[in-house]
Amino acid sequence: MTGQGDQIEIGAIADDFTGACDLAVMLRRSGMRVALRVGVPEGALRERADAVVVALKTRNIAPDLAVAESCEAARWLRDHLGAKRLFFKYCSTFDSTDAGNIGPVSDALMQEAGAKRAIAAPAFPENGRRVFMGHLFVGDRLLSESSMAQHPLTPMHDPDLVRVLSRQRSAPVGLIDKTCIDLDVDTVRASYQGAEAGTIVICDAVSDGDLDTLAQAVLAEPLVTGGSAIGAALARQIMAGCRAQRDAFTRPDPAQMRALVLSGSGSEMTRAQVSQAIAAGYEAVKVGAAEAGQPEALATQVLDQLAACSNPRQLVYATDRPEQVKAVQAVLGREEAGARLETFFAILAQQAAARGYNAFVVAGGETSGAVVRGLGVQELAIGPEIAPGVPWAQGGGLWLALKSGNFGQADFFETAVSMLEQGEPA
Ligand SMILES: Nc1ncnc2c1ncn2[C@@H]1O[C@H](COP(=O)(O)OP(=O)(O)O)[C@@H](O)[C@H]1O
Ligand SMILES: O=C(O)[C@@H](O)C(=O)COP(=O)(O)O
Numbered sequence: 001m002t003g004q005g006d007q008i009e010i011g012a013i014a015d016d017f018t019g020a021c022d023l024a025v026m027l028r029r030s031g032m033r034v035a036l037r038v039g040v041p042e043g044a045l046r047e048r049a050d051a052v053v054v055a056l057k058t059r060n061i062a063p064d065l066a067v068a069e070s071c072e073a074a075r076w077l078r079d080h081l082g083a084k085r086l087f088f089k090y091c092s093t094f095d096s097t098d099a100g101n102i103g104p105v106s107d108a109l110m111q112e113a114g115a116k117r118a119i120a121a122p123a124f125p126e127n128g129r130r131v132f133m134g135h136l137f138v139g140d141r142l143l144s145e146s147s148m149a150q151h152p153l154t155p156m157h158d159p160d161l162v163r164v165l166s167r168q169r170s171a172p173v174g175l176i177d178k179t180c181i182d183l184d185v186d187t188v189r190a191s192y193q194g195a196e197a198g199t200i201v202i203c204d205a206v207s208d209g210d211l212d213t214l215a216q217a218v219l220a221e222p223l224v225t226g227g228s229a230i231g232a233a234l235a236r237q238i239m240a241g242c243r244a245q246r247d248a249f250t251r252p253d254p255a256q257m258r259a260l261v262l263s264g265s266g267s268e269m270t271r272a273q274v275s276q277a278i279a280a281g282y283e284a285v286k287v288g289a290a291e292a293g294q295p296e297a298l299a300t301q302v303l304d305q306l307a308a309c310s311n312p313r314q315l316v317y318a319t320d321r322p323e324q325v326k327a328v329q330a331v332l333g334r335e336e337a338g339a340r341l342e343t344f345f346a347i348l349a350q351q352a353a354a355r356g357y358n359a360f361v362v363a364g365g366e367t368s369g370a371v372v373r374g375l376g377v378q379e380l381a382i383g384p385e386i387a388p389g390v391p392w393a394q395g396g397g398l399w400l401a402l403k404s405g406n407f408g409q410a411d412f413f414e415t416a417v418s419m420l421e422q423g424e425p426a
């Protein structure tokens with residue numbers, strides 16, 4: 001497809017790091033060469049790429065800061081790379097609060113892209129996130145009845161996405177529902193183009209076929225917003241008939257590999273994954289927000305404890321039941337509790353890398369953002385997919401698997417570590 005000096009097909013801005021990896025690997029599936037940059041980038045792109053994903057940590061920061069960083073990234077993608085279209089990646093469970101940041105960032109990116117309207121398509125059917133009549137389902141439950149209602153930072157209590165997004169922006173929010181998607185691409189496009197200027201249109205999708213219809217309808221649009229699955233559908237359209245590209249990912253020498261699993265996610269699936277790893281014999285150290293007030297000392301203590309054991313399967317986790325998390329938040333405050341643990345994991349990763357660990361499996365979006373920043377990794381090459389939406393990635397001499405809270409099966413940690421060890425084909 002495109003080469004150095006050419007325009008890139010998709011310039012994407014992700015609101016968290018696991019989401020960035022998710023999007024990158026979903027784009028890669030169609031044969032695109034994907035580059036992932038950490039933080040607001042500067043300068044030129046060194047590698048050849050069809051799509052570039054900028055990983056930001058803007059999901060839970062003040063809306064004006066999220067807007068400023070996202071716009072800066074958008075300008076880089078447009079002005080330096082000539083991105084043909086912008087893509088705003090947020091969570092397939094629409095993680096946000098009434099203050100934002102999906103609404104404010106989408107509004108600002110519409111302006112940057114010169115878009116009259118934009119779709120909002122969070123559905124990720126392969127991971128059980130579907131939108132029907134504007135309502136988001138996780139598996140067979142409405143969003144508000146799923147474990148997302150208990151999320152430590154963005155508890156989701158309303159499954160009606162038109163209502164959710166309407167609270168985050170003053171311009172209109174529309175809906176293209178499944179009955180429209182089931183007609184044909186032209187009808188979907190006409191419905192989208194008929195929406196009043198400034199509208200963000202929530203889009204139903206219960207299958208990848210629905211997302212393909214939507215992608216065809218908005219292929220020429222300057223901005224698309226949603227989850228990684230609509231990104232993958234766009235990439236399928238763009239890459240139809242093109243030859244798959246090889247990417248820059250290489251595996252570690254198995255003899256040199258030292259892995260550490262870090263879990264700061266409170267999500268239901270991560271809780272199952274932590275339990276399974278402990279049951280499978282991982283050396284597991286639990287940390288809490290109270291003792292994370294002294295992050296350097298705690299990190300040293302944890303690593304000393306791990307160094308004293310001969311078990312190569314090692315896990316450090318803050319993951320706990322929602323009641324326990326709420327109890328700690330009641331004392332420290334939601335933000336302080338989360339920030340303390342994120343700082344701890346960032347320092348722990350730094351210290352671990354200095355002691356020779358070179359492969360990190362990290363559970364949790366905010367946690368992954370903190371860890372990657374702590375490690376100072378600035379760009380990642382995307383490798384093989386461990387589970388839908390979770391790749392191994394390589395950068396700064398390290399290998400990273402950044403897992404969204406609810407992604408992967410119960411044995412994810414062992415699957416990830418053994419996959420890298422055994423050198424499955426990329
Ligand atoms: N035991 C705990 N007590 C308080 N906060 C916690 C605890 N465990 C994790 N957290 C915080 O909850 C947040 C989880 O967010 P994140 O890492 O994005 O996970 P997920 O991907 O599951 O949403 C982080 O800020 C983390 O520091
Ligand atoms: O779209 C998704 O579901 C993921 O890519 C994602 O963003 C999940 O967020 P975290 O669970 O906070 O990592």
